[in-house]
Each structure stands twice: as C-alpha cells, then as structure tokens.
Amino acid sequence: MDASVEASYRFGPFQVDSGTRLLLREGQPVALAPKAFDLLCYLLAHPNRLIGKDELLKGVWPRGFVEEGNLSHNIFLLRKALGESPEEHRYIVTVPGRGYKFVGQLLHQAAVPDAAAVPPVPDALAAALGGGRPGQVYSITAGDFNGDGKLDLAVVNQLDGTVSVLLNATEPGGERVSFAPAVRLGKPAAPEDQEEGRPRPEPSLHPVTVLRKIR
Numbered sequence: 001m002d003a004s005v006e007a008s009y010r011f012g013p014f015q016v017d018s019g020t021r022l023l024l025r026e027g028q029p030v031a032l033a034p035k036a037f038d039l040l041c042y043l044l045a046h047p048n049r050l051i052g053k054d055e056l057l058k059g060v061w062p063r064g065f066v067e068e069g070n071l072s073h074n075i076f077l078l079r080k081a082l083g084e085s086p087e088e089h090r091y092i093v094t095v096p097g098r099g100y101k102f103v104g105q106l107l108h109q110a111a112v113p114d115a116a117a118v119p120p121v122p123d124a125l126a127a128a129l130g131g132g133r134p135g136q137v138y139s140i141t142a143g144d145f146n147g148d149g150k151l152d153l154a155v156v157n158q159l160d161g162t163v164s165v166l167l168n169a170t171e172p173g174g175e176r177v178s179f180a181p182a183v184r185l186g187k188p189a190a191p192e193d194q195e196e197g198r199p200r201p202e203p204s205l206h207p208v209t210v211l212r213k214i215r
Contacts, residue, residue: 009044010107011091014082016044023081035060035070036077043092043102052099075100 006019015024018041023030032040038060043051057066060074075092082091091104137158145152150168157163 007041007045011044011104016040030081032081033074033077036074036081039071039074040078043100044106047102047104047106050095050099050101056099 008018009016013026014030015027016022017024021034021037023032023037023040039056042056042059053068053071057068057071061070075094076086079086079088079092084090084092086094089103091102093101093103095101139156139158141154141156142151143154144150145154145165146167148168150170152168153166155164155166
C-alpha cells in the first residue's frame with residue numbers, strides 16, 4: 001500500500017487514522033510527534049516487511065538531508081507512545097544495522113474513500129433542489145421530522161421561501177440512503193403572522209445546516 005494514501009488501522013488497543021493524523025488508545029488521543037506519526041503510518045502501510053533505514057529516511061523526510069539519529073529518536077518516541085520498550089517486540093522490531101519492521105496484528109485496515117467514491121445525491125433531493133436550475137439558493141436542514149428515528153431533510157428555497165420536506169425512506173440494512181418524494185409545504189409563517197403570546201414550535205433538528213447555491 002502507498003503510505004501516502006489516507007487509511008485507518010487497528011492493532012491491539014490502538015487505532016490510527018492517517019487522514020486526521022490521530023493515534024487513539026482505547027478511544028483516547030495519544031500525543032505523538034509529527035514525524036513519529038509519519039513513521040508509524042509508513043510502517044503500518046508495509047506490515048511485516050523489513051524497511052531499511054534509507055527507505056524510511058526518504059519516505060518520511062523526502063525534502064532534505066536528515067541524520068540517522070533523527071530516525072532513531074523518532075522510533076524511540078513512537079515506541080514510548082505505544083508503551084513499548086526497546087527490548088519488546090509487540091509492535092516494532094529493530095534489526096540492528098538494517099532497519100525496522102511492524103509486526104503487530106492489524107485488526108482493521110481500510111483506505112479512506114475519496115470524493116469520487118461518494119454516492120451521488122439522491123434523486124428526491126435533486127428534485128427538491130429544482131433539478132439544478134442556475135441561480136437557485138437553498139438551505140438544507142437535517143432532523144427527525146416524523147419521529148421514526150431517521151434523519152430527514154428540510155430544503156428551503158431562499159429565493160421564494162418555500163419549504164420541501166424529504167422523509168428518510170432508507171430500508172433497514174440498506175447500503176444507500178434514500179428519500180421519499182418531497183412534500184412541499186409552502187412558505188413558513190412570518191413572525192408577525194404568529195398569534196401573540198403563542199410560543200413558536202421548536203422542531204427536533206440535527207445540528208447540521210448547509211447553504212447550497214446552484215451555479
């Protein structure tokens with residue numbers, strides 16, 4: 001695997017996410033110097049393979065000359081973060097004069113999907129967005145609007161004020177999110193149209209609001 005590919009790894013009580021640059025131990029962040037983290041990711045990308053010192057230096061410090069002592073120091077920091085002494089070989093094995101090898105058992109390893117792998121916008125949502133007509137501006141709010149525990153969408157046309165609600169129609173165990181055709185509610189009541197002294201309803205909303213403009 002290319003060490004530059006964003007990936008997630010699990011071994012022992014640890015989880016590594018190269019995309020967010022996080023090392024977790026039983027769900028808690030573990031402090032690790034940037035180059036020590038890069039070393040860990042490089043070793044994890046080539047498990048059970050002896051990696052020479054020259055390869056590690058070029059892979060982790062590709063833009064300049066670095067002394068071998070920097071490599072040894074960051075291996076020390078990495079071992080310390082993993083709770084491993086130089087005499088232990090739970091995760092990292094040192095082959096004197098040659099290099100290092102990651103020998104821990106990987107429980108999970110998966111590449112982080114890129115933008116091209118993200119499923120297309122559901123057809124019902126595309127329709128609620130006016131089929132992509134230029135010049136339209138929408139705000140999209142997520143929330144459970146019918147009490148079934150699923151995340152629905154409310155689409156507000158910022159130009160004419162009309163609201164469309166899309167109820168989540170995803171089947172249990174389904175691989176792709178789907179929505180029922182939008183129900184158009186018309187314009188929301190203006191504050192001056194509310195009865196005096198009557199509290200305005202507060203829908204249960206998920207704290208996600210997206211403003212989208214169709215160019």
